Amino acid sequence: MAEILFFHLQSRPLEQVLPTILDRALARGQKVVVEVSSRERMSAVDDHLWTYADESFLPHVTAMEADAARNPIVLTTEAHNPNAAQVRICADGVRIPDALQDYERVVLIFDGDDPEALDAARADWKKAKASGHAASYWQQDEAGRWEKKA
Template sequence: MAEVLFYHLQRQPLEAVLPVLITRSLERGWRVVVEVPDEERLAALDDHLWTFSEESFLPHGTEKEGDAASQPVLLTTGRHNPNGAQVRFLAASARLPDSVDGYERIVLMFDGNDAEALVAAREEWKRAREMGLAATYWQQDEAGRWIKKA
C-alpha cells in the first residue's frame, strides 16, 4: 500500500524542493511521475528541471515527446502512470489519484502561502484517510529541514 506524504511548502517554492525530492527518488531506484494540472505549468516545470542547477539537471520527458514508458521522470497533466513510476508527485493543486496501486509513495506538495491550496490540501488529507491510506504531514523548520508534524 502506498504511503501519502503531504509537503507544506512555506519557506521554499516547489521549484526549489521538487528537484531535490526527485533526485532522492531516483537514488532509491524509483521511477517518477510528476502531475501538474495544466500545460502551462507543465512547460514551466519542464524548462526548470533542465536548468535548476549549473552543476546538474534532471533527465526527464513529457508525454508529448513520446516514448513515455522509457522516461525515468515523466511530467504529465494526466492521471495515469505511463512510465510505471513507483512515486508520484502531485503539484500545483493536482489531486490524489483514484487508485494508488503500484506506487510506493504519493507526494502531494502544496503552497502554504496560498489559501486555496491549503483548503485543497485539507480536502485531499481527508480523502486519503477515507481511502485508508497511511498519510503523513511534513513542514519545514527554520533551518529548512523537513519535520514530520502528523
C-alpha cells in the same frame, strides 16, 4: 497500499524543492511521474529541471514525448502513469488521484499561502487516513528544511 506524503510549502517554492524529491526517488531506483495543473506549468517545470543546477542532471521528459515510457521522470497534466512509475507527485493544485494501487508513494506538494490549496490538502489528508493509507505531513521551517508534523 501507497504511502502518502504531504509537503506544505512555506518558505520555498515548488521549483526549489522538487529537484531534491526527484533526486531521492531516483537514488532509490524509483520511476516518478509528476502531475501539474496546466501545459504552461508543465513547460515551466520542464525548463527549470534542465537548468536548476550546473552540477546536477535529472533525466526527464514530458508525457507528450514519444519516449515517455522509457524515462525515469515524466511530467504530465493528466492522471495517467505513462512510465509505470512507483512514485506520483501531485503539485500545483493537483489533487491526489483515487487510483493509488500502482504507486508505492504519492507526494502531494501544496502552497501554504493558497487557502484553496490548504483546503484541498486537508480534504485529501482526511480521505487518505479514512482509506487506511500511511500518511505523513511535512512542513517547511524558516530555513526551508522539512519537519515532520504528523
